[in-house]
Amino acid sequence: MATAEKDDARAIARRVEQFTRETIIPYETDGRRDDHGPLDTLVDEMRAKAREAGVLTPHIRADGSHLSHRDTAQVLRASGLSPLGPLACNTNAPDEGNMFLLGKVATPEQKRAFLAPLHAGEGRSCFLMTEPAAEGGAGSDPSMMQTRAALQDGEWVVNGRKAFATGFAGATFAILMARTDREDGAAGATMFLVPLPHPALVQERLIGTIDSSMPGGHAVVKIDNLRLPASSILGAPHEGFAYAQIRLAPARLTHCMRWLGAATRANEIAADYAVKRQAFGKALIDHEGVGFMLADNLIDLKQCELMIDWCADALDAGEMAITESSIAKVSVSETLFRVADRCVQVMGGTGVSHDTIVEQVFREIRAFRIYDGPTQVHKWSLAKKIKREALARP
Structure with missing residues (x-):
């Protein structure tokens, strides 16, 4: 990339950081929120x-x-300095990942109808893939998908149930993934674009979760005899599993970028606390036990930054980077959780209170260790790759 373009990315990141710190952080005490996340009235005001x-x-x-992807890392980390920053700047999940997928796969008409408003920050989207575990539906293993779409009289008819539909309540459209059968009888999956609200998609309940940064929360959605024209298909029929990888590899990494920003901020708050708080005749930071925790945080944050840049470089090189994104997702999520945990510990009672965003960052990053694939699933996938490569060596 040319130096001028790199300079532009740094300038964008500086503007985003200044905006997040000066304009968005004061909104962290705004009462317009429920148990699941900020209300859309607050999101709309911040986006304006x-x-x-x-x-x-x-x-x-x-x-x-x-x-x-390397330059995006700077920008998304800056927006992540507040849990509200990605919502305000329109760099949040699932919208950011959906924008990326639409940009790669959607038709010109679909881009006008769905991508352009999303890009402009006009409304929210959701991605419907995960299904209820109690019903044996798809989770980390998408091959278990039970939602079905069948072609009838020129229309696709979809039935099933989705879970953890992040942001469904209040979204303007959904990317819906359903199992479909190829002409040869082999199983595939197809993605559909569905305007919301839609009478055939009914929210059954909102799932109470540990995190609280997502407007609309995480819904269980029943899909009852949804009828869609062929023009609703995103990309080609039966290629949904491949498109999911197009979306998920970068999305895992952008999650890492945003939460690196949040953990950086939590560490700033913990360090400020440790410098000002006195105990046993001196500042907390001068006690080796506390000072070493903050030193470990500094090391871990830098390692996460380098891991993100390494994976971003692989994506920028034109590689799918599935392996790299799995490694980055595991390493960054686990490392940032340790950072957030130390921040809570350094701050003691204040760390578990709502007086700062530290306890929220702790909760959100705990959830991040599961979202977009639990750590153990990624390790299992990596172990299979290690086995294949070992067996292939002479």
Whole structure:
């Protein structure tokens, strides 16, 4: 990448960081939220300010092209300095991942109808793939998908149930994944674009979860005789599993970017506390037990930054980077959880209180160790790769 483009990315990241620190952090005490996340009235107000400041959807250029993954890391980390930052700047999940997928796969008409409003911060989206575990549905293993779509009289008819549908309540459209049968009888999956609200998609309940940063929460959704035209298909029929990988590899990494920003902020708060708080005749940071925890945090944050850059470089090189994204997701999520845990410990009672965002960052990163694939699933996948390569060696 040319130096001028790198300079532009750094300038964008600086503007996003300034906006997040000066404009968005004060909103962290705003009462417009429920148990699942900020209300849309709050999100809309913050996005209006981001639009005015020129930092709305900052990782996508005016012509629709994306910054490189390496440059995106700087921008998303800056927005992640507050749990509200990604929502304000339109760099949040699942919208950011959905924008990436639509940009790669959608038709021109689909981009006008779905991508353009999302890019402009007008509404939210959701991604419907996971299904209820109690019913044996798809989770980390998408081959277990039970939601079915069948072609009848020129329309696709979809029936099933989805779970952990993040942001379904209040979303303007969904990317819905369903199992479909190829002409040869082999099983495939197809993605559909569904405008919301839709009478055939009914929210049965909201799942109470440890995290609280997602507007609309995580829903269980019943899909009852949903009828869709062929024009609703995203990409080609039966290629949904392949498209999921197009979306998931970068999305795992952008999660890492945002939560690196949040953990960085939590560490700043913990360090400030340790410098000011006195105990046993001196500042907490001068007690070796506390000072060493903060030193470990500094080391871990730098290691996460380097891991993200390594994976971003693989994606920028045109590789699918499934392996790299699994390694990065495991390493960063587990490491940042240790960082957040130390921040809570350094701050004692204040660390588990709602007086700062440290306890929220702890909860959110705990959930991140599961979302987009639990650590153990990624390790299992990596172990299989290690076995294949070992057996292939002479």
